[in-house]
Amino acid sequence: MTTDIPRPTGVQSLARAFGVLESLAELGGEAGLSELAAATGLAPGTIHRLVRTLVDLGYLRQLPSRRYTLGPKLVGLGETAAHQFGRWAQPVLAELVAQIGETANLALLDGDQAVYVAQVPSPHSMRMFTEIGRRVPVHCTGVGKALLSALPAAESAAIVARTGLPAVTPTTITDPAAFAAEIAEAHVRGYVLDEGEQETGVRCVAAPVVGPGAGDNRAAVSVSGPTSRMDDATITRIAPLVVAAGRRLGALLATA
Amino acid sequence: MTTDIPRPTGVQSLARAFGVLESLAELGGEAGLSELAAATGLAPGTIHRLVRTLVDLGYLRQLPSRRYTLGPKLVGLGETAAHQFGRWAQPVLAELVAQIGETANLALLDGDQAVYVAQVPSPHSMRMFTEIGRRVPVHCTGVGKALLSALPAAESAAIVARTGLPAVTPTTITDPAAFAAEIAEAHVRGYVLDEGEQETGVRCVAAPVVGPGAGDNRAAVSVSGPTSRMDDATITRIAPLVVAAGRRLGALLATA
DNA sequence: GTGGCTTTTCCGCATCATGGAATGTAGAGT
DNA sequence: ACTCTACATTCCATGATGCGGAAAAGCCAC
Numbered sequence: 001m002t003t004d005i006p007r008p009t010g011v012q013s014l015a016r017a018f019g020v021l022e023s024l025a026e027l028g029g030e031a032g033l034s035e036l037a038a039a040t041g042l043a044p045g046t047i048h049r050l051v052r053t054l055v056d057l058g059y060l061r062q063l064p065s066r067r068y069t070l071g072p073k074l075v076g077l078g079e080t081a082a083h084q085f086g087r088w089a090q091p092v093l094a095e096l097v098a099q100i101g102e103t104a105n106l107a108l109l110d111g112d113q114a115v116y117v118a119q120v121p122s123p124h125s126m127r128m129f130t131e132i133g134r135r136v137p138v139h140c141t142g143v144g145k146a147l148l149s150a151l152p153a154a155e156s157a158a159i160v161a162r163t164g165l166p167a168v169t170p171t172t173i174t175d176p177a178a179f180a181a182e183i184a185e186a187h188v189r190g191y192v193l194d195e196g197e198q199e200t201g202v203r204c205v206a207a208p209v210v211g212p213g214a215g216d217n218r219a220a221v222s223v224s225g226p227t228s229r230m231d232d233a234t235i236t237r238i239a240p241l242v243v244a245a246g247r248r249l250g251a252l253l254a255t256a
Numbered sequence: 257m258t259t260d261i262p263r264p265t266g267v268q269s270l271a272r273a274f275g276v277l278e279s280l281a282e283l284g285g286e287a288g289l290s291e292l293a294a295a296t297g298l299a300p301g302t303i304h305r306l307v308r309t310l311v312d313l314g315y316l317r318q319l320p321s322r323r324y325t326l327g328p329k330l331v332g333l334g335e336t337a338a339h340q341f342g343r344w345a346q347p348v349l350a351e352l353v354a355q356i357g358e359t360a361n362l363a364l365l366d367g368d369q370a371v372y373v374a375q376v377p378s379p380h381s382m383r384m385f386t387e388i389g390r391r392v393p394v395h396c397t398g399v400g401k402a403l404l405s406a407l408p409a410a411e412s413a414a415i416v417a418r419t420g421l422p423a424v425t426p427t428t429i430t431d432p433a434a435f436a437a438e439i440a441e442a443h444v445r446g447y448v449l450d451e452g453e454q455e456t457g458v459r460c461v462a463a464p465v466v467g468p469g470a471g472d473n474r475a476a477v478s479v480s481g482p483t484s485r486m487d488d489a490t491i492t493r494i495a496p497l498v499v500a501a502g503r504r505l506g507a508l509l510a511t512a
Numbered sequence: 513g514t515g516g517c518t519t520t521t522c523c524g525c526a527t528c529a530t531g532g533a534a535t536g537t538a539g540a541g542t
Numbered sequence: 543a544c545t546c547t548a549c550a551t552t553c554c555a556t557g558a559t560g561c562g563g564a565a566a567a568g569c570c571a572c
Contacts, residue, residue: 011528012528032518033518034518044518048520052520
């Protein structure tokens with residue numbers, strides 16, 4: 001490269017290696033060397049050396065067909081990372097559960113989906129099955145809609161354009177205009193509801209994690225429970241609590 | 257470094273960076289710079305540059321306290337990797353389901369727990385709720401015990417010592433001696449049974465993934481279904497099939 | 513058998529990462 | 543409140559290290 005930005009570079013081989021990993025993920029998790037070269041714009045020789053190193057380390061795996069896939073070690077690291085995320089969020093989520101009595105979740109925006117990274121289950125015996133690490137669509141979940149509501153309108157529109165609005169339950173919002181209105185309203189109101197749009201019988205209040213340092217961090221909190229316990233009065237009562245939790249988590253992330 | 261092995265190295269900055277990530281994971285997911293320097297044996301300046309790059313890329317996160325934790329991007333990569341794992345295992349699992357008619361799972365050992373990375377559900381309407389990415393204890397699950405049975409005895413004993421043997425159902429094995437015997441028997445027999453030890457009414461046959469390339473890869477297959485359909489005769493019939501699937505998956509991993 | 517394709521290896525050049533020492537900062541101890 | 547220590551961060555000259563073009567080796571299809 002002749003003219004890149006003067007100084008914002010860190011360790012370049014590292015940035016490139018992770019670029020390869022990300023490209024591989026975008027390419028569906030499996031790709032040949034030349035596909036990676038095309039995707040990253042690097043010379044074949046360079047990519048090969050990078051990739052060989054990653055294979056040696058166990059973060060990439062080479063198939064008999066000589067193509068490459070993501071390796072097992074990444075699963076472990078990712079899991080550890082998800083747990084770690086849970087750790088700092090845990091106190092805030094636990095407080096939510098204590099105040100509200102329903103399961104609280106933290107999710108991150110990853111690509112065009114939301115991924116759950118932390119959870120504190122409700123004390124009730126009738127629990128919710130939100131698994132850590134699970135990925136869900138953004139358009140039919142509380143956390144997903146909360147994540148979108150915190151994004152610039154153009155960006156959230158782009159995501160919706162890519163994923164579409166497939167119906168998951170009878171109450172899933174499938175009309176683009178109605179969905180845009182929902183997001184816009186959530187943006188000004190600060191929280192969003194999920195009326196059984198992902199799973200019938202489950203109501204959910206969600207709010208984005210907002211704050212100075214949350215820019216890169218696209219996260220959202222939610223509280224969800226069965227419709228029987230989540231009546232309108234309850235929702236009205238807990239919405240501010242969820243919003244406050246989002247702010248608190250944002251402050252934790254922000255730091256400084 | 258003055259005298260390392262002449263040439264078997266790949267890209268060293270990469271190896272070091274991933275070493276940092278692994279050290280961080282081993283240190284409980286959170287560490288200061290000097291702890292990392294001590295753990296990896298590198299100079300503080302070197303680590304700092306590496307770490308700064310990773311922070312810029314989003315794979316690491318710096319806390320207010322100036323300490324470091326694993327970043328959100330790792331969660332996403334790990335998830336993608338786990339899904340990818342499902343892809344190559346899918347054919348083998350699907351064949352198991354075709355032969356047996358019950359849900360087949362693939363799990364990896366991660367730390368002291370087992371994590372499910374792939375699943376093919378049974379055609380029966382009464383299905384099992386094994387979520388991809390879910391973590392389960394090793395002592396009360398088929399896959400967990402199968403994983404242990406493939407480990408050196410010392411290592412599996414160390415895991416059990418750390419996790420203990422908490423009862424999850426009335427049939428969970430809680431006696432250390434009985435558990436050790438169970439693992440030893442599984443080691444020679446090649447497969448292991450789960451008699452509702454994790455969930456009442458669910459029986460399960462599991463076998464480790466074994467083979468030349470499986471060394472680092474700690475994986476196990478399982479087939480599970482309701483007790484009503486999993487009688488003794490069925491178990492006897494399907495156990496060899498599960499074992500064979502474990503071997504086949506091991507061969508796939510080995511490759512070359 | 514032959515041709516195009518991708519993957520892999522090689523090698524000289526300059527860049528890029530390196531790590532020790534210097535500076536800045538936070539928190540503990542007195 | 544002040545100092546002292548320990549840690550995180552920045553700087554810089556050195557040379558080892560990663561870079562990428564081009565050539566070799568394989569693979570597959572025709």
